[in-house]
Amino acid sequence: MPTEVAPGITRLGNEIVNFYLVEDGDGVTLVDAGLPAFRSQVDEVLAGRRVDAVILTHGHTDHVGVAEGLRRDGAKVWIHAADAAMARDGIEQKTEGNLGGYLRYRATWKLLGMAVRSGGVRRPKIAEVTEFGDGEVLDVPGHPLVVHTPGHSNGHVVFQFADRGVLMAGDALCTWNPLTGRPGPQLMPRAFASSMSEAQASLSRLERIDAGIVLPGHGDPWTDGVATLVARSREASLS
Ligand SMILES: [Zn+2]
16 A cells, blocks of 8 residues: 655555655656556556656565566666666576575565565566666656665665655665564565675665665665664674
8 A cells, every 4th residue: 555654755565565656846756666566556656647767776576576667658767787787687696595494484475475476576677777876866856865785786775865864775674574574673684685794784884874764675664763773773683
C-alpha cells in the first residue's frame, strides 16, 4: 500500500522490498524500482503523470524491476558507474555468501516466493543507463546528492535529499532483514554482499550525512536520525 513517509515522498513496494516516489513541483523521481509486478502501483500513484528519472541505489534484481518499462516511457535511468554493467548487461558481481545457509529462515522462503510471483527471478536488463559518481548532485527532480557506499554491491550509493531531511539508504543498511526476518537496524546479509568489510566501512560515510528520516530498501522508515541508526547497526551482529 503506497504511503506518504516524508513531505512529497511515497513508499511503494510490499512488506519485503521498498522503493520510493519523490515529487518536486511537477517533476517525479523514482528511487529504486522494485520488482516488475509493482508497475501498476507506480501508475496508480502517478495518476497520469510521468516519471522523469529513475535513480538506482544499486543494480540488484529487487531494485530495478520497473526501470526498463519506465525508460521506454521516457524516463532517464541513473546508476553508479560500478553497477552499470550489472543493470544494463546483467553481469552479476561476486557475493561473499549464498542463500544456502539461510534456508532455515521462513523469511528467506517468503522472499524467494515473492521473487517468483513478482517477476524477480530473471533480471530485467535496462537497455540504457546514465552513470554517475560519488559527490554528484543529480539534475533530476529533488536534486539528490550521491554518496558512494560500496559493500552491498560495488556501485552501491545512498541519496541525500537535503532540503527534506531525508536519506535514501538503499541496502547500505536495513531496518528489517529480508533473509532472517530479524527486525531492527543492521547491515544487509552476507549472501547479497560484495564485501561485508566494505559495507562496514561505508557506515562511516553514511554517518557524516545529516538527515532525520532514513528510508531503507528493506524495512520501515527510521525517523530518529542517521547517527542513531548507524550506531544501532554497528551493534547488531552480522547475518
Ligand atoms: Zn535489496
